[in-house]
Every structure is written in C-alpha cells, then in structure tokens.
Amino acid sequence: MDKSILKAVIADNQNEVPQYKIIPRLFTFEDFGNYVFVGIRRAGKSYLLYQRIQQLLAQGVAWDEILYINFEDERLMGMAAEDLNLLLEIHFEMYGKKPILFLDEIQNIQGWEKFARRMADTQHRVYITGSNAKMLSKDIQTTLGGRFIPIDVYPYNFTEFLAANGIDIPDNSLLSTEMKATILRLFDDYFYFGGFPEGAKLSAKRDYLTSIYQKIYLGDIATRHSIENTFALRILFKKLAESVKQPMSFTRIANIISSTGIKVGTKTVINYMEYAKDAWLITSIQNIASKLVDKETTPKYYYTDNGILSLFLLDKNTSLLENLVAINLLRKYGRNDAVFFYNKGFEVDFYIPENSTAIQVCYNLNDSDDTYNREVNALLKISKILECNKLLIITKETEQTLNIEGNMIEVIPIWKWLLYPCK
Numbered sequence: 001m002d003k004s005i006l007k008a009v010i011a012d013n014q015n016e017v018p019q020y021k022i023i024p025r026l027f028t029f030e031d032f033g034n035y036v037f038v039g040i041r042r043a044g045k046s047y048l049l050y051q052r053i054q055q056l057l058a059q060g061v062a063w064d065e066i067l068y069i070n071f072e073d074e075r076l077m078g079m080a081a082e083d084l085n086l087l088l089e090i091h092f093e094m095y096g097k098k099p100i101l102f103l104d105e106i107q108n109i110q111g112w113e114k115f116a117r118r119m120a121d122t123q124h125r126v127y128i129t130g131s132n133a134k135m136l137s138k139d140i141q142t143t144l145g146g147r148f149i150p151i152d153v154y155p156y157n158f159t160e161f162l163a164a165n166g167i168d169i170p171d172n173s174l175l176s177t178e179m180k181a182t183i184l185r186l187f188d189d190y191f192y193f194g195g196f197p198e199g200a201k202l203s204a205k206r207d208y209l210t211s212i213y214q215k216i217y218l219g220d221i222a223t224r225h226s227i228e229n230t231f232a233l234r235i236l237f238k239k240l241a242e243s244v245k246q247p248m249s250f251t252r253i254a255n256i257i258s259s260t261g262i263k264v265g266t267k268t269v270i271n272y273m274e275y276a277k278d279a280w281l282i283t284s285i286q287n288i289a290s291k292l293v294d295k296e297t298t299p300k301y302y303y304t305d306n307g308i309l310s311l312f313l314l315d316k317n318t319s320l321l322e323n324l325v326a327i328n329l330l331r332k333y334g335r336n337d338a339v340f341f342y343n344k345g346f347e348v349d350f351y352i353p354e355n356s357t358a359i360q361v362c363y364n365l366n367d368s369d370d371t372y373n374r375e376v377n378a379l380l381k382i383s384k385i386l387e388c389n390k391l392l393i394i395t396k397e398t399e400q401t402l403n404i405e406g407n408m409i410e411v412i413p414i415w416k417w418l419l420y421p422c423k
Contacts, residue, residue: 001083005075006090013068018057020050023164023197027051027151034120036128036140039153040280040304041220042212044197045129046070048153049102052127056100064095068102071109081111100125113143120147154331155305156195158418162186164200169419187415191320194307209307213281220279227272232262236272240282240301241312244319247287247343249298273301280304283335285326288351288386289344300341302326317396321414322349322361325394328418329359348382356389358382365398365411376402379409392417 027048029035037045053066069087071079091099101119106112107130119126128148140150159169165186167179175183193205202208217237222230239256240248254269276282284299302323303309309323310316329339329350342348342358350359360375379391391409394417402409 001076001079001086003086003090006086007094009069009073009075010067010087010090010094013070014063017050017053017068020047020054022047022051022054023156023160025051025156025160030149032125034124034126034148035151036130036144036148037151037153038140038280040155041216042196042198043153043155043280045153046104047197048151049104049127049129053102061100064097065099066102067091067099068104070104071107072105076108079109081109081115084109084112084115098124100127102127104129106130117145117147120144152331152335154195154327155307156197156200157328157331158187158190158195158415161190161195161200164197183415183419191306191324191414192310192316194305194310196305196307199307205307206311209311213308213311216279216281221272221275221281225271225275227275229262229264232257232264232268233272235260235262236269237276237281238312241303241309241319244302244309245300245322245349247298247300247341281308283327283330285330285339285341285350286337287343288340288353289342300326302330318363321363321394321396324414324418325350325359325361328421332421342382342386346378346381348378351382351386356387357392358386358388358390359392359394361394363396365393365395376404376409380404380407383407 025044025048029052037048039045049068053068056066057063067087069076087101088099091097101124103112103116103126106116106128109115116126116128126148140148156164162169162183167182167186169183170179189205193199193209196209196212199205199208217233218230221227222233227233235257236253239253250266250269250273253273254264254266257264257269273282273284277284282301282303284301286295286299290298304327306320306324306327310320313319326339329352333339333352333354338352338354340351340353342351348358349361351357352359358379360379362371362375365372365375375393379388379393382388383391391407393409393411394414395411397413398411399413399416400411402411
C-alpha cells in the first residue's frame with residue numbers, strides 16, 4: 001500500500017471529521033476502554049465515532065493522538081491486513097505518538113480481527129465499527145477475544161429524533177401548547193417511519209426504509225449465509241411482522257411458511273431466525289413464566305425499528321405501539337435476559353425484573369369495558385405473583401392515574417413515556 005495515499009487519507013479525515021454535524025447521543029465511554037459498535041445497518045455507528053472524536057478534540061486531545069480511518073474510502077481498495085500496521089508507522093513518523101485508533105467499517109479488510117486484538121494487547125485504545133452480519137452478531141466477543149466492550153447502537157430514540165429536527169425538549173414535562181403540537185406531529189412521523197438517522201428529515205421515507213430492509217434481508221442475511229430460498233425468507237419476515245405481539249414457536253412459523261407452498265423445516269426456521277437476530281433485524285423476548293424449553297422456543301419477536309415493521313403492515317397501529325415500547329425497553333435494559341413478557345393463565349406485555357415493573361400496552365384503554373378490564377386486571381394479577389414496584393399502561397393518547405385496591409397504575413401516552421420515562 002502506497003504510504004503517500006495513506007497520508008492523504010489521514011490528512012483528509014482530520015479536516016472532515018470536525019465538520020460533521022453531530023446529534024449528540026447519550027453514550028458513556030471509559031477513558032481506557034476499547035469499544036466495538038454493533039447494531040442494525042444505518043443506525044449511526046460511524047457518527048458515534050465522529051461524536052467521540054469531537055469530544056476528545058474539545059477536551060484538548062489533538063490529532064497527533066487520534067487516528068481515524070474509514071475503510072470504505074475508495075483510495076484504500078486493495079488494502080490487506082498486513083498493511084494495517086502501516087497506519088501506525090505513518091502516524092508515528094508524522095507525530096511520534098501512540099494514537100487512539102478509530103477504525104470505521106473495518107470489516108472490509110480480510111483478517112482485521114488479529115490486528116484489532118494485537119492493538120488491544122499493546123495497550124492502544126481502539127474504537128471499531130462494522131456493517132456485516134458477523135460483526136453484528138453475538139460472536140463478536142469471541143472474534144475479538146473479550147478485549148472489546150460492545151456498544152449496542154439503535155436508530156434514534158424519540159429525543160434524538162426531535163433533536164435531529166431542531167427540537168430541544170425541556171427538562172420538565174411542562175410543555176407549551178405550541179411545543180406539544182409540534183412534538184405530537186413529529187411523533188407521528190417517528191411512530192410510522194422509525195428513527196434511522198439519515199431518514200429523520202427525508203420526505204420519501206418509505207423508499208429509504210425499503211432500501212435498508214433490502215440490504216439487510218439480501219446482504220446481511222441471504223447472501224452472507226448462502227440462502228437460495230429467498231422467497232421463504234421474505235415470507236418469514238412478513239409473517240413475523242404480522243404476529244409481532246404474539247408468542248411464536250419455531251414449529252408454528254415453519255407450518256405458516258409451508259402453508260404458502262414453500263416447504264421449510266423447523267431447523268431451517270431456527271437458522272433463519274438466528275441470522276435475522278445477528279443482523280439486528282429482529283430481537284426476541286422470553287416468557288418469564290415458562291420453563292426453559294418454552295422460553296427458548298416460543299418467544300415474542302420485535303423489529304429493531306418501527307419503520308421497517310411498518311413496511312409489512314396495513315392495519316398497523318397496535319403492532320407499532322407495542323413494538324416501539326419493546327425496542328425502547330431493550331435499548332434501556334439490554335437484549336439479553338433483561339426484558340420479559342408474562343403468559344401463564346393471563347398475559348402481561350412486559351416485565352422488567354431489574355426494577356420490578358409490569359407494563360401493559362393498549363392503543364385505546366377506553367375503547368370498551370372489556371379492554372379496560374383485561375389490561376387492568378392483568379396488572380393486578382401479576383402484582384400478586386411477581387414483585388411489582390410499578391404498574392404501567394402505555395397508550396397512544398390516554399393519560400390518567402388509577403388507584404385500584406390500593407394499587408397505583410399509571411396510564412401514560414407513548415410520546416410522553418419516551419420523553420420522560422421516569423415520570
């Protein structure tokens with residue numbers, strides 16, 4: 001690899017990175033930690049690198065201690081793993097210092113893992129992003145030998161989405177009439193089209209979302225795993241979207257797909273589901289009341305972004321509401337054994353053991369007496385079985401506080417819960 005090319009790339013990046021307009025996202029980094037950013041395509045992982053670099057520059061760290069490389073730069077085509085050390089040599093020639101490494105889209109370099117592990121072992125601070133399914137999977141810790149801390153990166157939360165649209169939310173929930181109207185208008189956009197950063201201000205959002213889905217479905221899943229039966233894969237994702245609020249067993253999913261005339265076995269479905277989870281297209285939560293086998297085989301599945309889920313649905317409001325709650329709980333508490341549902345004789349949509357919170361999701365609580373009684377009674381029942389410090393019903397618009405048999409149940413509209421989750 002020509003050193004003069006690498007020097008030009010480094011110099012160009014030093015000029016460009018400070019100029020990126022960043023929507024600050026709430027991520028905290030240890031001073032001496034090494035990080036790998038994982039998450040769905042186009043969630044803004046590269047911009048988190050820019051954010052971190054800009055933070056360091058603001059703290060007085062200069063470019064002589066920072067080395068940022070985007071491996072999608074066409075000038076780096078043909079670069080191999082054995083060339084990666086040239087970056088360190090060039091930086092040392094230029095500045096004589098050990099840099100903090102920011103390696104963006106490094107999956108483009110075959111064999112990058114050994115270099116990343118060596119950098120961690122030699123006490124370099126390293127930040128990594130990548131886009132292919134392998135880097136988005138649970139195997140990342142094995143690949144990097146436990147030397148890196150994974151940071152889950154989701155599309156914008158609602159506060160970040162508002163910031164991207166020029167709206168700063170007051171620290172308290174006292175909103176002017178004009179501000180509330182603006183928030184509700186933007187919430188409808190967020191609710192139906194999700195929070196992918198590049199799509200926050202686009203007018204043709206559906207086309208943009210379709211392109212992201214196609215890249216995940218065809219690139220990160222079908223091509224990477226050599227799946228020839230892409231029709232079965234497409235039917236699988238559509239049926240999952242239509243069943244987003246229901247527990248789904250692998251056998252049932254296989255039967256649904258097979259009913260369309262495309263025969264697939266349970267083992268194939270299990271593989272497809274794992275591929276989709278590795279690529280962050282979907283995620284699952286388990287029934288806290290089930291035995292181990294049922295926990296693993298009959299979870300509920302949710303899409304990582306409402307915008308992609310919305311592509312599949314016609315009658316979508318109730319599914320989008322529950323999906324949005326699920327993703328924000330997973331964002332806050334983590335994807336692994338942190339968020340559950342309860343289903344044993346009755347169903348509660350979400351239960352969070354960490355703070356003993358039970359949550360029902362209901363589009364319109366006052367739709368009918370049956371709806372009201374079902375949602376409220378389920379919370380009262382679970383409070384007698386599991387520890388419940390907080391009972392919550394999240395709705396589209398309704399807000400009130402219920403006091404039933406000494407149990408306080410807070411009813412809160414989704415937009416307010418997203419902005420003021422502790423209120």
